[in-house]
Amino acid sequence: MILSRRHLLGSSAIGLAAAALPRSAAATSPRRTAPNLFIGTGGTGHTYPGATLPFGMVQLSPDTGVERWETCSGYYHSDGSILGFSHTHLSGTGIGDMLDLLVVPARGPVVLQPGTREKPETGYRQRYQDEHAEPGYYHVALDNGVRAELTVTERTGWHRYTFPAGAGHILLDLSHLVLDSSDSPPLIADALMEVEADGTITGRRQVFRWAKGRTIFFALQLSRQPDRITFYGDDDAEQPAGSRRVTGRRLKAVLHYADAGKAPILVRCGLSGVDVAGARASLVTEARHWDFDRTRRDATARWQPALDAIKVEGGTADQRTILSTSLYHAQLAPTLFSDVDGRYPGMDGQIHSVPKGGAAYSTYSLWDTYRALHPLLTLIAPDRTKSLVDDMIRQTAQSPYGPLVWPLQGKETGTMIGWHGVVPLAEAQAKGIEADYAAAWPAIRRRSFDFTAPDKDNSKGRDLYDRMGYVPADKWFESVSRTQEYAYDDWASSHLAAAIGEKGDAARLRERSGNWRNVIDSSIGFARPRFADGSWWTPYDPIQLGHMPKPWWRDYTEANGWQATFLNQHDVYGLIWHMGGDAKFEAKLDALFNAPSTLPDNAPPDISGLVGQYAHGNEPDQHAPYLYAYVGAAWKTQAMVRRLCVEMYRNDPDGIIGNDDCGQMSAWFVFSALGFYPVDPVEAAYVFGSPLFERAEVTVGNGRKLVIEAPGNRADTPYVAAVTWNGKPWTKSWIAHADLVKGGTLRFTMSAKPNPAFGRAPADRPPSNGRTPA
Template sequence: MFRANRRELLAGSALVALGSTVPAMAAAPDTMAGKPDLFVGTGGHGHTFPGATLPFGMVQLSPDTNNFGWDACSGYHQSDRSIMGFSHTHLSGTGIGDMLDVLVVPTRKPLALAPGTTQDPDAGYRQRYSEEHAEPGYYRVRLESGVLAELTATERTGLHRYTFAKGPAHILIDFAHCKQETAEELVRIEDASLQIDRNGVLSGSRQVFRWAEGRRIHFAMQLSRKPDRVQFFGDDDKPVAAGASRVAGHRLKVALFFDDAGSAPILVKTGISAVDVAGARQALAEVPDWDFNRVVSVARRTWAQELDLVRVSGGTPAQRTIMASALYHSFMGPTLFSDRDGRYVGLDKTVHTLPAGEFAYSAYSLWDTYRALHPLMTLIRPDMARRFVHDLIRQTQQSPDGPPTWPLQGYETGCMNGWHSVVVLAEAQAKGIDADYAAAWPNIRRRAFDAGFKDNRATLGRGEYMKLGYIPADKVKESVSRTQEYAYDDHAMAIIADAVGAKQDAAALRKRSGNWRNVIDPSIGFARPRFSDGRWWTHYDPIQLGHMPQPRWRDYTEANGWQATFLVQHDLYGLIDHFGGDAAYEKKIDSFFNGPSTLPANAPPDIAGLVGQYAHGNEPDQHAPYLYAYVGAPWKTQAMVRRLCTEMYKDDPDGVIGNDDCGQMSAWFILSALGFYPVDPTTGVYVFGSPLFDTAELRVGEGKTLRVRAVGNAPDRPYVQSVRWNGRPWTRNWIAHRDLIQGGELEFTMGARPSRFGTAREDRPPSPRNT
């Protein structure tokens, strides 16, 4: 209720009362997806942030309420209730934190160089806040010292506007601020420097050793008014001599003092670059003047175009808000990483220059996003999908680790397991996205067949996998999940090998992609740890995360035996046969969704959103609701998908079950609410579920529109009775990407009871048999 009242308050006349001249965002008609709520996911464990950014932009200018702990991964949590300041880079929805670069603290309080704590904000420069408002491309808040802070952004530059009361104030730049794991930890910062030139441009550089260990950030900052005094602070907050124009060290800060800060608003524009300060200075050209309202208007128009790609009607107002919010979060990344002149830092740690019209990107959460986010892009933003594919090919060529796993800011984090960039490439190739896949093949092939190729955290156990056909649980952590993930990557690499003419390699990889069988024991019907001598774990319990009592030695990746049992996407009919046929597999899925939702004490918080043992809040089993379609029971998929769409998402800060994972959770909702989902993105087909809205319109290409209708839809009518495609009866329980991108009308007729639609064997979704 509080948030609804706040939105109503800030939508109209309150804007004048706050002293802002930014016009209110126009109300969206009910026939559209509605307005996104940028606070969805900022509570619970969603790990999103509400600040200003552009679609796929390099700058994410947002308030930081905390910089340590799991729920500070994005720098913001709705429960913290005090703001440290406003930094320029953030991750959206991740389970590990980094970034939070160049913190700006506008205040009328006495100068403090430490932030204080959420429990005691008065102990430092933190400020309580009120009157918070956020919309795409614009953020505003009133700080307790009386400062009205407004934020907007271009692709590479953040623009602040601070309105002070009469009298003295200062703006602190805390260049030591960054994401930490604990309050006591001091993240290693090297080669830090700050300087101000004779024109008043403040610039700085530093190297940060956090998640992307060793990444560099450079900034250039201009102010609309010259400060009356400038004071630099070096390591241990030691002040530099008065009148100094630079400082070097590790943990640096600078305070800009204004004797009468309230005489006019103070605007701050900050360009950033991962290459050098010159690149950051070039970024400032994106804001050639001090017209804050103009930048806001451009940002709003840019976001309006993105959000207009999907229009829906029907459902509830809350569901339309959820859809708009999910679209917003899906368009936040991967994030731009190349400068205006085309320079960027490759995974080989050297600076490259792109050809005209090409772009580099960062923050690829590939273990998550290959499942739904990238397929969503191929459907409604094929131009961006093409950019990402070209970029991932370059990264594959340049990386000493081969195909990327989780690249961030020019560094391979090696987070999660597998190298699922090959899945994104295989999906794009299967869906006709033009790219030089052959350029990536040499390094992909090395990862596929060279046992001596360098391993990182994501690729451990490859030698055993190639020798034994599985990863032994007594040798490598997360052995079961790794075996399954590597098998899926083998499948994806086989598709790429075929595309580049490497037929023998494709055949070998396709055969090896069946290695999932070696960790799914048909005698008990579960994914089960296996040891070097071929023995299975004897005292098996599918609720447990592994055979070792140590919390950090697990046989599964953010999953237990139940969830990992369904981690096969590419060989579903082989998996069904492995379980004994349709009836046995359907019974297994029933048990999965209907069993007790118990977890061991050492289960990570990522395993969330339980329905039975199904965990919607994490990715390994998110395709599982659609598996009923492969055994002729699609009505069970329809009922479960409708349930998940209505129970797992809310128009509330705690509105995302689990981390949003760079838009993956949001993309799952978008596709499922539209009525279809890519169980295996590399096949180029979508399995039907249960459309949530009465109508939806998607722009799927230049001048092409896909219209989805659900006739007779209602909360108690989730079951598909029949389907028509462009006016003709459609019996298949799936549809191909090549059909949808031509545009047309997909019509579902819904009912209150299950039907026989899509149950015939010939109408079930295709899945390649890999042997």
């Protein structure tokens, strides 16, 4: 499946007018389109279908597996059996974790092991049917006769299990986690379960999977108390009868009901990253009754304004479903991680509290989401962006590593490279989100200039980057990507420094943000590994991932020379000049999209969704289709963007061409389907592409509406002939964020034929590095 989707698109994308595209259905009247929560649950999307709220702490969802890359989220659509239902999940990531406290409704003899996907009957797995998912609610019929239903509040998960007549039991498996097996080193260092005096089952576990040492606490209550509870310790050792407490690493409990079918059994479980008291407080505050249907209705109501932020007409029914699903996926993370009293675990190992009205968050997939997810939230949910920015500033100041990289439940995973937590801050500042940016500056400055500061692999070689102007390929792995991504973080940090009056630091960072030039060999027009003596890797092959035979020592991060060549987002005109001017740059872009879609055997599966050597299934060059606008060939951007919207996304479990990465792939679709995209979020400008629908209404904050019209838009009209803004002709191939957030009407005249004159004049091209080529 990975290979087939990786090489799905191998033909030329530039001659789109000749390509076969499905013809859209007639425009429909405005109405809400329900999302399909199973999009992305197959292929390599790595999404989950269970119940959660927008940015909620609890993600209560079924788990089908834990030992394969396909099940990073715990769920894979074609697995055919369900292990049970756990309370925390990651959406779309390429690394797995979470799956805290698995709940398994069961009948018959007690079975403590899950069994295999091939033979679920050997364990507590169950085949299933009648599976349904909608925002805030999930249900499924298990083959053991139990009907399982799930819903949530922000910090509590709600289960309703309807058993057939007779006995049954509920297994609580606190040993369940991603990619674990019986011969693994102990990934759970400390766990506890106990029954308290009021019947509440509480506990904790500390996990060393991806976020090393994260600790989760829970408090679980039952609408019907069990007849008895049996605890099991390590190696499934049964504890003495009547035990009310068990400690160890791999813990389980079984709740026995002699007449489970007498009435539905409700389970409600509160979570906390701080302590059991915090988990109990979640229940006290958010679970004050036992009305499952009321909680479900409340969850549905919480989702409506989030999903109503964008409404569309036109396109096909599938495209409207993909849009609503993308909007849903774009509002799952970052996830809430502060208790009802505001406490949260900081990355300094201390417990902190947010100010009244504030919130702390987890699951910042920043290497991915700075590109489109955070800009989308800034546009459609500025209040949420304000909350996230305030949190990122606090956590930046508290973290021993400074700017956020990939924090998960109070632990900095340091995943990927760079320190891209500065980008959403700089973007928000540029777009008028008020916050105390100066409070984050000492930590940002330390990451930028103190080369003895602690590191987690994400910023290796900063000293060489500062002294030599690049990271040498014979000193550090992923050197080409490091140099370019450090340069982008310098660009973002320079804006923050200037905004708070640190002019000297701003100047130094802005100058250093030009270091990208030192790994782009202008003689061949490619990003190329460079060694400490100044020489380039030879013989050079842009298809390869690096000069070293060892697969882990790559010169690019989840990319090759083709994709890394277009990594630059903040100095596009500098890149164009460096590569020989408009004509050569345009030809190089053409070559990117038309090169053979071949990859070396050691390429990671993340490099997927190939059009030539452009890889839409991964983030490094997702802005590349929009770069044509910078050389005055906006029509080529329009052609490619429309093709990607049509071919890379489907209303199907295998409907996302790569990992959704906490909503980044989905956010790309949302922006591109609307007709514009933030190539450089810090520039606070959007480059036009090709709108997919005839009409869109976008809520942009403070009750303002942005209306995007493309009357008569069809599958065979991907080109923009003309644009008006609030009724006046608009010749530019871009528009500023400051204009769009005022509200108004952006109208595209679409055509089956390209208009090469649109956006051709230098004065009409998008700004980059604060300038245009005019």
